Amino acid sequence: MSLDFYQDQPHACSYLEGRRARNIYPDPNKPPSKELYSHLIQHGFRRSGDHIYRPFCQDCEACIPVRINLHEFKPNRSQRRCLQTNSDIQIKVRPAEFNFEHFELYSRYLAGRHHGGGMDNPTTDSYINFLTSSWCDTAFVEFRLDHKLVAVAVTDFVKDGASAFYTFFDPALPKRGLGTFAILKQIELARNYELSWLYLGYWIEESPKMRYKTKFSALEAYRSNWRKLDKNFE
16 A cells, blocks of 8 residues: 655654654545555554544654454453453443533543543533544444443444544542453454454553553554564463
């Protein structure tokens, strides 16, 4: 596939304080599509709304794309406990469209978990423009406890894989491990669709918020190709 890429101007890094970052983007004259994204995600790209990007910083390679090999993944002891703890939660796959109940939970999640992170006080437009796309095959996976919405996992589907794009959940339920539970259920969903990979975005060793990703077995990291990320799992 022949494709030109463009780089943006340096800006404050979203992940590491005090760092400057740059991204590259595919040719804006080439309309994005599920087929194009299916190709680019295999080379470390992600989407934000309709835009496809990848960190491309001159003096930093901290952002490492990671994915779970669904043929080899096995939950560890802590993850099995998480599944058991949340066995009373009902799950439903919904279309990726605006829902006020989802938006209300999203707003509470950002206020409780990411206060001061630049995404506070979202508008309905910023919410839908960030989470959805006009060209991507996306689903909102609902998690309900006694009919109350407690989490939503925004999941993209690409050729041979799924991408855990974003998850938001009730910050008043920290003991349930809803973030971990959402990934485990996305693994289950992708396996049911006979897919091979669950893409988790970027792992940054220096960022505490990203360390949870290395708790999942069968994790692969991308540099110039995909290789198993050697970590100790329980």
